[in-house]
Amino acid sequence: MGRVVVDVMPKPEILDPQGKAVAAALGRLGFGQFGAVRQGKRFELEVEGEVTEEVIAAARAAGEQVLSNPVIEDVVAVYAEEQQA
Amino acid sequence: MGRVVVDVMPKPEILDPQGKAVAAALGRLGFGQFGAVRQGKRFELEVEGEVTEEVIAAARAAGEQVLSNPVIEDVVAVYAEEQQA
Structure with missing residues (x-):
């Protein structure tokens, strides 16, 4: 089983009161x-089988x-993660 | 200026209704x-100057x-990030 991480951050020009x-x-x-x-x-997304290029593209x-609100957020990273155990 | 990323996830044994x-x-x-x-x-933490081992340790x-609630969350990753621009 594979895992893909998708990181979403507020856009730089957006105020981030929480931060x-x-x-x-x-x-x-x-x-x-x-x-x-x-x-x-x-976000950590689990997939059956290997994390291929297509899986990364689908996760993006x-x-x-x-997963993101494109008005105020950017997807800053999408990558496969090693499964622990 | 450097930037350190701290990733916090719900512990595996904790239900994650949002997920x-x-x-x-x-x-x-x-x-x-x-x-x-x-x-x-x-979390993206900005620091003045370089991201040294001490900065990473402080960020952890x-x-x-x-940044995390240790009852229900784990710090899963702490790493320096390249600054864009």
Whole structure:
């Protein structure tokens, strides 16, 4: 069984209040070296069998059509992941 | 300026209703090859200067102490990301 990861992030020009809140919390909690934070989503999609080029292409299409809101988000990465165990 | 990515996912033994809803939606929309989906979070942390081993270690600590709920979530990956532009 294979697994594909699809990473979705808010577009750079979109404000990310969730990320700003996280950055403020990090600063208060001793992690002030991280000046800015953006928060997005990570999806793990399971497929039967191997992760082929077609599976990656389908995962990218799913990311663009279903998993992200293209008005405010970008699919920033689509890649196969090694299965642990 | 450097950027560190911290990936947080629900633990394998935790039910993920959000992921299940996404899997059902994918099936209805023609992406039936993806049998199971899990949804987690992806954080991008910006740092001044280079991403050193210490920065990665601090990002992992931040992931475990602030960005994730260790009862139900795991920090599955911490890595430096190339800056585009």
